[in-house]
Amino acid sequence: MGLNISPVGSMKKLPFFLPFGGCRGRCVYCSQSTITGAADIPSPEYVSSVLRELDGPREVCFFGGSFCRFGHSTIKEYLDTVINSAPSGSRIRFSTYPGDMSDPHVMDLIKTYPIACIELGIPSLDPSVLSLCKRDADPQVILEDIKNIVDEGLPLGVQMMIGLPGQTKESSIADLKKLSEAKGPLSWDLRLYPCLVLESTELDNMRINGSYTPLPLNQAIEWGGVFIGCATSLGFNPIRIGLQESELLASKVKGGPHHPALGEMISSESLIRKLTKYNPRGPWIVPEEHISKFTGHGCFGLRRLAELTGTTTTAVSEKLSFFPPTGKII
Ligand code: SF4
Structure with a gap:
């Protein structure tokens, strides 16, 4: 959707x-x-x-x-x-x-x-x-x-x-x-x-x-x-x-970017670009309401954060925290 x-x-x-x-x-x-x-x-x-x-x-x-x-x-x-x-x-x-x-x-x-x-x-x-x-x-x-x-x-x-x-x-x-x-x-x-x-x-x-x-x-x-x-x-x-x-x-x-989660993925991409613009290597602290932007759709956001920073999903997840605090996301 x-x-x-x-x-x-x-x-x-x-x-x-x-x-x-x-x-x-x-x-x-x-x-x-x-x-x-x-x-x-x-x-x-x-x-x-x-x-x-x-x-x-x-x-x-x-x-x-x-x-x-x-x-x-x-x-x-x-x-x-x-x-x-x-x-x-x-x-x-x-x-x-x-x-x-x-x-x-x-x-x-x-x-x-x-x-x-x-x-x-x-x-x-x-x-x-x-x-x-x-x-x-x-x-x-x-x-x-x-x-x-x-x-x-x-x-x-x-x-x-x-x-x-x-x-x-x-x-x-x-x-x-x-x-x-x-x-x-x-x-x-x-x-x-x-x-x-x-x-x-x-x-x-x-x-x-x-x-x-x-x-x-x-x-x-x-x-x-x-x-x-x-x-x-x-x-x-x-x-x-x-x-x-x-x-x-x-x-x-018949063509083009059709995906039921296109809106969510664009929204994740926007957030991740903002995070990496202001802090290219992390750590990143993000309001908890955004957690699904990292975990949704096969951890799309986490994978993009890893791609954009040239590292692994495990490495970026260790630099990512949410407030109020939550457990590890992967
Ligand atoms: S995009 Fe808007 S203006 Fe153009 S045909 Fe469709 S409804 Fe009409």
């Missing part, structure tokens, strides 16, 4: 998936029916019927499409549904294509609702990567849109990717830094999706004709670890790494 990190005390999320809702084209890697398992867009009436059954406030989420491209009246219908049917105190989170909030009609509408977070799909800010992915966003438009949203005081999050056609580790880190400048001192939720090749996507055709080489698992872990380390140091709050694992997803993956 991907890593899903919910901040303590955050409101429970209730997601509704609106596959391809509002999308004007198809990004080469995207298959919403595979990612979300949803074939149809639920109507506002259906959403309302679910919300009326709730026993307390929720963060009502609209994912799986480009929410702000639905058109003014449809956007309003979904948002009104939350106000009229969800328990008082509920808030709204949605994912959308960047650039659309620059439309003052959309902005004026959205800001009248209790918004928990607007998640912008920003797989990359590199124009050549965006073009290869058939994304129509101009990086400058994305950054202007972000500025408008921040100026309105609306909470933002970003959904980013690694391993895209034409993308490099360096370009993805440069993207993070540009977004960080736009973010300023705010903390933004971050979802990171290492690129998978899914059945019936253009990316799968690109894989077959040789114009795209999927990212191998070990490279995705390393790239992801560096990326997440950089993101947290810049004040981003990673709330998810990797797609939600499901039997459907597993049956449709």
